Amino acid sequence: METELAFASDGTMYVRFEDAPPAGRHVFVGYALTSEERKQYGIGGLLLWACLQRLALGSDGYVYVEEGAIDPEGRKEFSGYALTDKEAARIVQELHRTAFNLTLAARAK
Numbered sequence: 559m560e561t562e563l564a565f566a567s568d569g570t571m572y573v574r575f576e577d578a579p580p581a582g583r584h585v586f587v588g589y590a591l592t593s594e595e596r597k598q599y600g601i602g603g604l605l606l607w608a609c610l611q612r613l614a615l616g617s618d619g620y621v622y623v624e625e626g627a628i629d630p631e632g633r634k635e636f637s638g639y640a641l642t643d644k645e646a647a648r649i650v651q652e653l654h655r656t657a658f659n660l661t662l663a664a665r666a667k
Contacts, residue, residue: 562574562617563616563617563638563649564586564588564614564615564616564617564622564636564638565614565615566586566612566613566614567608567612567613567614568612570584570586570640570641571640571641571645571646571649572586572614572636572638572639572640572641573638573639573641573645573649574636574637574638575637575638575639579638579639580639583639583640584639584640585637585638585639585640586612586614586622586624586636586637586638586639586640587624587625587635587636587637588612588613588614588622588623588624588625588635588636589622589623589625589628589630589633589634589635589636590616590620590621590622590623590633590634590635590636591620591621591622591623591628592633596621604621607623610627611623611624611626611627612624614636616636620634620636622636
């Protein structure tokens with residue numbers, strides 16, 4: 559599954575792009591940590607790491623580390639552009655609506 563969204567440690571939401579991002583948007587390129595690395599660092603280690611460079615939690619559940627901080631060889635990559643506050647608010651609204659509808663559907667069964 560491709561990562562469509564990533565929530566970064568700087569509070570910015572990024573959306574994946576394939577061709578070119580909109581002009582003037584900040585781009586985040588990150589490489590996924592392995593499950594072994596996530597276990598090794600733990601929550602405290604990841605939070606400390608996020609103080610030193612940008613980390614992002616992808617919608618696929620992976621933790622992406624900003625380009626240049628780790629060796630990218632063989633890692634899953636995420637490239638996304640920063641959403642405006644208005645775009646991010648719209649996405650959060652849609653995610654909330656979808657989660658609510660899924661909850662109602664699950665309870666109905």
